[in-house]
Amino acid sequence: MRLRPCICFCWFACVVLVGLASPSWSAGQETSSNQSYRVPRTPDGQPDLQGFWSNQTFTPLERPEGVTSAFYTEEELAAREGRVAVRESAQTEPGTIPDVHYDFTQFGLDRSQAARAQNLRTALIVDPPDGRLPPVNASGRRQAEIREAEQALLGGRWDSAEANQLDDRCIMMRGVGPPMLNSGYNANYHIVQGPGQVMILSEMIHDARVIPLEGHSNPPDSFNQWIGLSRGRWDGETLVVETTNFNGKNPLQGSGQRMRVTERFTRVADDVIRYQFTVDDPGTWDQPWSAEMPMQKTRGPLFEFACHEGNYGLYNTLVGARLEEQQAAEASLQPK
Amino acid sequence: MRTRVFLINFVTASVMATAAAFAQTGDYLAPRAPDGNPDLNGIWQTIGSAHWDVEPHSAGPSVVRELGALSAVPGGLGVVGGGAIPYRPEALAQRNENRTNRLERDPAIKCYLPGVPRGMYMPFPVQIIQSQEHIMILHEFAGAVRTVYMEDQVDAPADSWMGWSNGHWDGETLVIDTTGFNGQTWFDRSGNFHSDQLHVVERITPRSPETLSYEVTIEDPGIFTRPWTMSMPLYRRVDENVRVLEFRCVEFVEDLIYGHLRKQPDGENR
Numbered sequence: 001m002r003l004r005p006c007i008c009f010c011w012f013a014c015v016v017l018v019g020l021a022s023p024s025w026s027a028g029q030e031t032s033s034n035q036s037y038r039v040p041r042t043p044d045g046q047p048d049l050q051g052f053w054s055n056q057t058f059t060p061l062e063r064p065e066g067v068t069s070a071f072y073t074e075e076e077l078a079a080r081e082g083r084v085a086v087r088e089s090a091q092t093e094p095g096t097i098p099d100v101h102y103d104f105t106q107f108g109l110d111r112s113q114a115a116r117a118q119n120l121r122t123a124l125i126v127d128p129p130d131g132r133l134p135p136v137n138a139s140g141r142r143q144a145e146i147r148e149a150e151q152a153l154l155g156g157r158w159d160s161a162e163a164n165q166l167d168d169r170c171i172m173m174r175g176v177g178p179p180m181l182n183s184g185y186n187a188n189y190h191i192v193q194g195p196g197q198v199m200i201l202s203e204m205i206h207d208a209r210v211i212p213l214e215g216h217s218n219p220p221d222s223f224n225q226w227i228g229l230s231r232g233r234w235d236g237e238t239l240v241v242e243t244t245n246f247n248g249k250n251p252l253q254g255s256g257q258r259m260r261v262t263e264r265f266t267r268v269a270d271d272v273i274r275y276q277f278t279v280d281d282p283g284t285w286d287q288p289w290s291a292e293m294p295m296q297k298t299r300g301p302l303f304e305f306a307c308h309e310g311n312y313g314l315y316n317t318l319v320g321a322r323l324e325e326q327q328a329a330e331a332s333l334q335p336k
Numbered sequence: 337m338r339t340r341v342f343l344i345n346f347v348t349a350s351v352m353a354t355a356a357a358f359a360q361t362g363d364y365l366a367p368r369a370p371d372g373n374p375d376l377n378g379i380w381q382t383i384g385s386a387h388w389d390v391e392p393h394s395a396g397p398s399v400v401r402e403l404g405a406l407s408a409v410p411g412g413l414g415v416v417g418g419g420a421i422p423y424r425p426e427a428l429a430q431r432n433e434n435r436t437n438r439l440e441r442d443p444a445i446k447c448y449l450p451g452v453p454r455g456m457y458m459p460f461p462v463q464i465i466q467s468q469e470h471i472m473i474l475h476e477f478a479g480a481v482r483t484v485y486m487e488d489q490v491d492a493p494a495d496s497w498m499g500w501s502n503g504h505w506d507g508e509t510l511v512i513d514t515t516g517f518n519g520q521t522w523f524d525r526s527g528n529f530h531s532d533q534l535h536v537v538e539r540i541t542p543r544s545p546e547t548l549s550y551e552v553t554i555e556d557p558g559i560f561t562r563p564w565t566m567s568m569p570l571y572r573r574v575d576e577n578v579r580v581l582e583f584r585c586v587e588f589v590e591d592l593i594y595g596h597l598r599k600q601p602d603g604e605n606r
Contacts, residue, residue: 042370042467043371044370050467050469156599160597160598160599161590161593161594161598162590162591169590170586171584171587190470192465192467192470192472193467194377194464194465194466194467194472195369195370195377196377197465199474201481201483205479206479206480206481207479208479208481210474212579215577216577216579217577225582226582226584227582229579300488301483301485302483303493303496304449304481304496306496308447308586309449309520315593315594318594318597319597322597322599
């Protein structure tokens with residue numbers, strides 16, 4: 001039940017991919033809600049966000065260097081697609097590591113999902129208007145240095161389980177958030193609404209976030225979680241979710257424990273939720289920044305993502321690393 | 337005047353008798369969810385020692401010497417109908433071997449998904465979020481999740497740790513039928529186990545505003561001579577601001593699982 005590229009994940013995340021199908025979703029639709037659209041209601045009268053959604057996207061968080069506009073033209077997008085198609089096919093060249101390890105054109109962010117993933121936006125970040133993260137402040141730089149020093153103490157990546165990346169350890173996938181950035185693959189969510197509660201289940205490592213809509217005071221500062229603690233409310237047709245109390249061990253672009261994430265979910269069509277979020281973390285950036293992406297209706301169900309239970313990748317990698325060390329030690333004892 | 341007092345007493349007595357009869361026969365009528373079905377929404381938890389051993393068991397010492405009285409086993413009169421699980425002889429031998437080696441073999445020690453029904457009576461809260469189409473059962477332990485499909489039901493598409501659950505309403509009772517298990521989970525900390533042929537039917541019925549009756553029928557013909565049952569109440573967590581919190585235990589078991597593969601300072605294996 002577990003499909004995950006262990007070693008290649010980081011490498012894969014660095015590759016910018018753009019799909020090949022024609023856009024099913026244009027820039028104009030994303031920025032202005034269709035005024036005539038009436039959001040369906042749950043039996044108790046809440047705007048109905050329920051169902052299976054995907055925020056799969058090829059759009060990078062930050063606007064690429066050299067791109068100045070907020071949206072590509074159709075021609076520009078087509079040109080980018082062409083370049084990426086070459087790269088994508090190169091991924092599975094016979095005999096290469098990606099080919100034997102994991103076929104992303106089969107299981108990853110590939111052209112078969114492009115209709116959903118494609119967008120004319122040049123970046124997810126909409127504020128600052130240049131589509132780039134604000135500069136990290138002095139406190140954020142100190143935070144980064146401390147993290148680097150702590151990681152260095154753990155040694156090399158293959159020295160222990162703890163020295164590995166969170167996703168390789170099956171602790172959590174970076175994209176799960178909040179905010180929910182696309183996770184590269186399986187960027188699928190199931191929303192269920194009960195009285196006074198909204199649940200968002202992320203397919204990646206079965207992370208369920210329960211968002212109470214009433215009666216919850218601010219949690220104490222001494223309490224924190226990997227995914228923080230969320231509270232929600234309706235602002236007209238929009239679900240607004242505030243999340244604080246992060247443990248800071250899964251930083252978002254260098255964020256810290258004082259991060260506050262405000263998400264806004266607005267259903268703008270039967271098959272689209274406009275997902276907007278603002279990150280406010282004075283310990284890292286002097287100004288908040290905001291991003292926007294569509295969540296598009298997808299087919300359910302979500303399957304169990306039992307990552308840790310089948311984490312042979314981490315186990316075998318550590319076994320291999322120790323074996324290599326042993327062989328190197330034996331070789332050094334051989335008479336020259 | 338006397339007549340009126342008599343009447344009031346009569347009415348009061350009748351109401352009390354009726355209430356008692358309802359409580360005894362399980363005719364409590366729960367508040368309705370927005371879709372008209374009984375409202376099971378809430379955070380629930382069992383109280384008892386079924387998580388140690390679903391069968392009757394006396395109090396006993398801890399398996400981990402250092403934990404002393406803190407992880408010693410509290411006794412329990414059991415939650416299994418008839419007392420003992422009807423194991424086939426070879427399966428009983430396997431259970432006993434599991435029990436002897438529980439520290440190495442209990443899958444929950446490694447933070448693996450707890451399976452069904454074990455997750456329901458572990459000492460962790462369970463949140464039910466109910467819509468017409470899906471009923472979510474969210475466990476604090478390991479963040480385990482079950483989706484109960486009330487509509488668009490299909491057979492289990494593949495084996496999994498938490499199985500594949502289809503549900504329907506039988507009057508005031510939510511009936512959940514779960515199959516598609518991978519056979520790698522246990523029922524408790526005492527080695528009680530099943531195979532991948534496990535078939536679980538759970539019946540959840542509101543019995544008072546703050547309690548649910550939880551009844552389970554277990555079927556696994558290769559392991560048990562006949563279907564058997566478990567029964568216990570689920571109590572509503574009424575604490576102010578109670579939430580199902582994060583118990584992301586993978587981090588807590590990495591040293592246990594991978595510690596022997598840690599690089600040693602001199603490059604030697606442990």
